[in-house]
Amino acid sequence: MSRRTSSFTSPPSPSSPSPPSSSSAASASFSSLHAAPRGGQLVKLISAVFYAVSSFLIIVINKTVLTNYRFPSYTFLGIGQMAFTIIILYLAKVCKAVSFQDFDKSLPVKIFPLPLLYVGNHVTGLGSTKKLSLPMFTVLRKFTILLTMILESKILRKTFSPQLVCSVLAIVFGALIAASSDLAFDAEGYTFVLLNDVFTAASGVYTKKKLGIEGLGKYGLLFYNAFIIIIPTILASAYTGDLEKAIMFKGWLSLSFIVYFLLSCAMGFVLMYSIVLCSHYNSALTTTVIGAIKNVAVAYIGMFIGGDYVFSWPNFIGLNICISGGLVYSYLTFHGGSSAQTANQEEGKLRVHVVEEDRAEKSQFSDVLTLQSVRPAV
Numbered sequence: 001m002s003r004r005t006s007s008f009t010s011p012p013s014p015s016s017p018s019p020p021s022s023s024s025a026a027s028a029s030f031s032s033l034h035a036a037p038r039g040g041q042l043v044k045l046i047s048a049v050f051y052a053v054s055s056f057l058i059i060v061i062n063k064t065v066l067t068n069y070r071f072p073s074y075t076f077l078g079i080g081q082m083a084f085t086i087i088i089l090y091l092a093k094v095c096k097a098v099s100f101q102d103f104d105k106s107l108p109v110k111i112f113p114l115p116l117l118y119v120g121n122h123v124t125g126l127g128s129t130k131k132l133s134l135p136m137f138t139v140l141r142k143f144t145i146l147l148t149m150i151l152e153s154k155i156l157r158k159t160f161s162p163q164l165v166c167s168v169l170a171i172v173f174g175a176l177i178a179a180s181s182d183l184a185f186d187a188e189g190y191t192f193v194l195l196n197d198v199f200t201a202a203s204g205v206y207t208k209k210k211l212g213i214e215g216l217g218k219y220g221l222l223f224y225n226a227f228i229i230i231i232p233t234i235l236a237s238a239y240t241g242d243l244e245k246a247i248m249f250k251g252w253l254s255l256s257f258i259v260y261f262l263l264s265c266a267m268g269f270v271l272m273y274s275i276v277l278c279s280h281y282n283s284a285l286t287t288t289v290i291g292a293i294k295n296v297a298v299a300y301i302g303m304f305i306g307g308d309y310v311f312s313w314p315n316f317i318g319l320n321i322c323i324s325g326g327l328v329y330s331y332l333t334f335h336g337g338s339s340a341q342t343a344n345q346e347e348g349k350l351r352v353h354v355v356e357e358d359r360a361e362k363s364q365f366s367d368v369l370t371l372q373s374v375r376p377a378v
Helices: 002-009 022-068 074-094 107-111 116-132 134-140 144-155 162-180 185-212 217-240 242-247 255-281 284-302 315-372
Strands: none
Touching: 022 074, 022 255, 022 284, 074 116, 074 217, 074 242, 107 116, 107 217, 116 185, 116 217, 134 162, 134 185, 134 315, 144 162, 144 185, 144 284, 162 315, 185 255, 185 284, 185 315, 217 242, 217 255, 255 284, 284 315
């Protein structure tokens, strides 16, 4: 009995590793819980900035091609962007730089209705860019935010705080004020940009929904969207005469125009990739809001370049209301993200506390069993 008791009470050997304490394990668990959201927030921010820069650049480049060089076919420009997307992603897949599933019969069903929304977004976006001045284009594009919020609530079953809803309504109200004084009113241009709002909102929401499909991923969505609709778009362009106008365009003899056209094609791919990337790491609504904030720079730059902006005080005031509403929305969005992060950290603390309690109970139970095992037989 004495031998058993002494072996039980003897301290552990210095050479034997001591088990980690519950406090150190809890600290490690909390550190990992704290570090993960910070890394996630950085990725979200980078993807959002990437989308904002890409969207800004392609609007300026498209405006130069369609307005300054007077290129007659925005449909053909969209075809060039689709072709560039297909070529780049196919070469990347062959070189094994990216991976996505091969084509099969189930793919059209998997990604529907994204191809239709994709081509509608391309055609109406380029058409409205050609017909409207840059400031008016960016103002009317604010309606995309409201439409995205409605579609997310209906399709993705998301809810929004009253403050976010009020900021969106402020953006729309400012857009209405700005648009009401547009002296260069163009009915076709307004129709194009409002249709573009619908297609953009629906495309963003369905992109977020389809990103979770197994085997498709970001690159598969981009590739098969362009692959499925490029042939129908070419046929439609040939039927309407746009294809012939584009081929006969005299600007093909200008090296500077060719450079801008190729830049537009490349930026079409970059923009679509940045949209998918931003939607992957953020929400569809956040992607739309980032686009609205980007429009701050586009709107003010458009007052000095392009030569088609007609100044009026209602337009200027409405534009600034839109910008203010967008900034308030962005603040609320990022503040909400911070709150969610804090909530996750608090939840992590609670889980660590529960683990500590559970570990302490197991330790006490283990001590009781050990004492019972060394108790002498009667």
